[in-house]
Amino acid sequence: MTASRTARERVRAELTREITDIARRQLASQGASGLSLRAVAREMGMVSSAMYRYFPSRDDLLTALIIDGYNAIGEAVEQADAAQPRDDHLGRWLAVCHAVRDWALARPHEYALLYGSPVPGYQAPQDTVAAAVRDTVVFGRIVSDACLAGALSAPGSPPAPPGMLAEDAGAVREIMPEVPDDVLFRAVTAWTGLYGWVNFELFGQFNNVLTHRREAFEHSMRGLGAYVGLY
Amino acid sequence: MTASRTARERVRAELTREITDIARRQLASQGASGLSLRAVAREMGMVSSAMYRYFPSRDDLLTALIIDGYNAIGEAVEQADAAQPRDDHLGRWLAVCHAVRDWALARPHEYALLYGSPVPGYQAPQDTVAAAVRDTVVFGRIVSDACLAGALSAPGSPPAPPGMLAEDAGAVREIMPEVPDDVLFRAVTAWTGLYGWVNFELFGQFNNVLTHRREAFEHSMRGLGAYVGLY
DNA sequence: CAGTCGTCAAGAGCAGTGCTCTCGTTTCCA
DNA sequence: TGGAAACGAGAGCACTGCTCTTGACGACTG
Numbered sequence: 001m002t003a004s005r006t007a008r009e010r011v012r013a014e015l016t017r018e019i020t021d022i023a024r025r026q027l028a029s030q031g032a033s034g035l036s037l038r039a040v041a042r043e044m045g046m047v048s049s050a051m052y053r054y055f056p057s058r059d060d061l062l063t064a065l066i067i068d069g070y071n072a073i074g075e076a077v078e079q080a081d082a083a084q085p086r087d088d089h090l091g092r093w094l095a096v097c098h099a100v101r102d103w104a105l106a107r108p109h110e111y112a113l114l115y116g117s118p119v120p121g122y123q124a125p126q127d128t129v130a131a132a133v134r135d136t137v138v139f140g141r142i143v144s145d146a147c148l149a150g151a152l153s154a155p156g157s158p159p160a161p162p163g164m165l166a167e168d169a170g171a172v173r174e175i176m177p178e179v180p181d182d183v184l185f186r187a188v189t190a191w192t193g194l195y196g197w198v199n200f201e202l203f204g205q206f207n208n209v210l211t212h213r214r215e216a217f218e219h220s221m222r223g224l225g226a227y228v229g230l231y
Numbered sequence: 232m233t234a235s236r237t238a239r240e241r242v243r244a245e246l247t248r249e250i251t252d253i254a255r256r257q258l259a260s261q262g263a264s265g266l267s268l269r270a271v272a273r274e275m276g277m278v279s280s281a282m283y284r285y286f287p288s289r290d291d292l293l294t295a296l297i298i299d300g301y302n303a304i305g306e307a308v309e310q311a312d313a314a315q316p317r318d319d320h321l322g323r324w325l326a327v328c329h330a331v332r333d334w335a336l337a338r339p340h341e342y343a344l345l346y347g348s349p350v351p352g353y354q355a356p357q358d359t360v361a362a363a364v365r366d367t368v369v370f371g372r373i374v375s376d377a378c379l380a381g382a383l384s385a386p387g388s389p390p391a392p393p394g395m396l397a398e399d400a401g402a403v404r405e406i407m408p409e410v411p412d413d414v415l416f417r418a419v420t421a422w423t424g425l426y427g428w429v430n431f432e433l434f435g436q437f438n439n440v441l442t443h444r445r446e447a448f449e450h451s452m453r454g455l456g457a458y459v460g461l462y
Numbered sequence: 463c464a465g466t467c468g469t470c471a472a473g474a475g476c477a478g479t480g481c482t483c484t485c486g487t488t489t490c491c492a
Numbered sequence: 493t494g495g496a497a498a499c500g501a502g503a504g505c506a507c508t509g510c511t512c513t514t515g516a517c518g519a520c521t522g
Contacts, residue, residue, distance in 0.1 A: 008489060008498075033264055035351070038479065049482080050500050058480065117263075117347025118434055146346065158459065161450050168441045189428075189451040193420060195436075196427015202406075203349055208360065210399045210419075212414075219392050220420040226390065227458050239469075239518070280511080281471050289509065434497065 005038070015032035016054050018044060020064055024110070027065060031109045037109050059122050060114070066124065067131045069107075074102045074134025081138050089146035090222075090230040096139060097194050097221040101214075104198045111202060115195055133175070136191070140175035143187045143228060147179045161185045183229060190224040197221075247285050249275060251295055255341070258296060262340045263350050268292070290353050292419075293344075297355065298362045300338075300345050305365025307334045312369050312380035320377035321453075321461040327370060335429045340432060346426055364406070367422070371406035374418045374459065378410045390417045414460060421455040428452075446447040446460055 021150050022040050037049040037058055055061040080099035084092045104111035114132075118124065146152050160182045161169070169181045176184055197220060201213055210216050225231075249326050253271050268289055286292040311330035315323045335342035345363075349355070350435040391413045392400070400412045407415055428451060431437050432444055441447050456462075 006490065012498090032348075036479065037481090047501050048480085049502075052481075053499060060276030112348030113437070115430070115434065119448070124435065132436075159453050162446060164409075164443055164446050165450060168443055168447055171440055171442075185447070185450055186454055188447070189424060189454050190453070192427040192431050193455075194427070196423040196425070196430060197420075199346070199427060199430055200423050203346065203376035204355065205346070209402055211402075212395055212399055215393060215395050216399055216416070216419070219390070219396060219400075219416055220423070222390050223417055223420050223458070227454070237519070243469090267507085269507080278472050280473075280510085283510075284470065 012054070015044075019051065019054055019061070020068065023061055024065060024068070027113065028107055028109050032062070032113050035062070062122060063124070063128060065110070065126050066113055069110050070128065070131035070134060073100065073103050073111075073114065074131065074138075076100075077135040077138045081142065085152070086145070087149060089142055089149075089151055090225050092142045093139075093190075093225045093228075093230050094218065094221055096142065097217070098136070100135065100194060101198050101201070101217060102204055106204050111198070115199060116203070123127070137175055139187070139191055143183065143230075144176050144179055146230055147183060152183060153226075153231055186228050190228045193224045194221065240325055245286070246275075250285055250292070250366065251299065253298070254292055255296060258340050258344065259338055263293070263344050266293070266296075267287050281398065291348060293350060293353060293429065294356055296341075297359050298343055300341050301359065301362035301365060304334050304342075304345065305362065305369075307331075308366040308369045311419055312373065317376070318380060318382070320373055320380075320382055321456050323373045324370075324421075324456045324459075324461050325449065325450065325452055327366070328448070331425060332429050332432070335433055343427070346430065347434070368406055370418070370422055374414065374461075375407050375410055377461055378414060379422075382462070383414060384457075417459050421459045424455045425452065 008104070019040055021036055022043050027035050035058070037051045037055075039049050041048040051061075076099045077096050080095040081092050084095050086092075104115075116152065122208060151194060165185065166181065169184050172184055173179065179187070197217060201210075201217070206213065250271055253274050254266055257270060258266050266289070268286075269284045272279040281358075286295070307330045308327050311326040312323050315326050317323075344350070359403050392443075396416065397412065400415050403415055403419060404410065407418060410418070428448060432441075432448070437444065
């Protein structure tokens with residue numbers, strides 16, 4: 001992404017970008033399986049085989065779109081978090097929730113590519129997981145900040161995690177340092193609850209059930225925030 | 232499905248069933264997009280065009296599989312619920328959770344067809360929604376039973392739903408009669424949390440994060456049960 | 463029993479897909 | 493300036509969903 005040296009490299013970078021842009025538009029309008037290398041090539045006035053100079057296969061193009069998508073939603077989440085007062089932990093959590101939902105509603109197909117069922121035959125390379133945790137890191141920091149500030153309501157009735165989960169807690173705590181195990185697992189529950197809601201809303205499970213989606217969502221996320229102990 | 236009248240109708244019903252069986256196997260092994268009418272026909276020793284006598288299009292075959300899937304998971308949930316003592320509401324909730332998760336883990340592609348991103352270009356007909364609510368009805372009955380039995384812990388700190396959501400509550404209450412609004416929306420949150428977890432686990436979001444999946448799942452679902460007020 | 467009508471499997475064919483290979487051409491670098 | 497690498501174009505392979513036509517078989521009706 002730095003200043004290109006040769007002219008060839010410059011045009012190559014530009015064409016690569018144009019390919020992903022067109023692909024993203026096609027993805028947005030027709031979904032993942034509607035993404036066609038030939039159609040992208042057609043729109044670029046090129047021949048389909050020329051695409052393979054830039055992406056070895058359709059899956060590699062998909063991977064590029066997935067990484068871009070994770071970075072985009074991660075950035076949206078980071079900005080939403082940064083716009084809130086740092087000590088308003090509940091407000092930060094709600095802002096993050098709305099950022100995820102708004103982003104998803106604006107690009108349902110792209111969201112589905114990230115958090116929906118995996119594209120058949122497609123195996124996500126390890127490159128994607130690095131970008132995938134950006135939003136999770138933000139969430140972890142909120143809980144961690146609240147915990148460090150002593151701004152978490154005392155754990156109520158929910159049961160403590162069994163000891164076996166201690167090592168799993170260790171893996172999660174890399175994102176959420178200084179958080180006791182019980183809070184940590186409730187945070188995981190809230191996190192999955194957020195994406196579970198967005199999935200349900202986006203994939204049609206709320207059809208004929210909920211009409212005031214945004215209000216119901218905010219109410220539900222408030223509840224999950226309180227469940228974690230945020231206030 | 233009753234006793235067939237003519238021989239023609241009988242063989243037709245049998246062939247239709249054979250098609251869906253083979254299609255389900257292909258679906259299980261290769262996912263939704265890997266489902267090919269031609270491959271099904273090949274396995275049956277028929278010609279692809281003959282398939283269209285039984286299913287007008289590939290989407291109609293998909294619809295049949297989706298309806299079967301909803302019924303299958305609904306039946307699994309119903310059985311898991313029925314196997315628990317009727318007044319053990321928390322136990323019934325946990326049994327339902329594990330039924331959903333176990334069913335999903337056993338047939339990830341079929342689950343993805345039901346609760347994952349919708350197949351591009353495929354628009355679910357209204358027939359599917361009727362079958363889609365079977366498991367939800369079971370869950371609603373559990374909460375409803377607990378509420379009627381006075382076996383719900385008093386609502387704690389989570390906020391009450393804003394008045395605007397009253398009409399949405401009305402729609403949901405058809406499944407969950409006699410349940411106050413605040414409990415009802417917490418139940419919806421728990422419900423989405425269940426499927427959110429299963430989605431995350433199945434679609435790879437828990438890779439490199441959680442290892443003791445079943446225990447973490449049970450712990451999380453216990454927490455959500457307590458969140459609703461079940462004990 | 464004979465005739466007709468609907469149902470069926472088969473086959474050819476269309477438009478589209480991902481992907482591979484080859485063939486000249488252009489660009490870059492030593 | 494020459495050789496190597498990168499490039500776009502084109503043909504072609506195997507595959508997909510789907511349509512249309514053809515001929516045969518089966519089941520009801522006169």
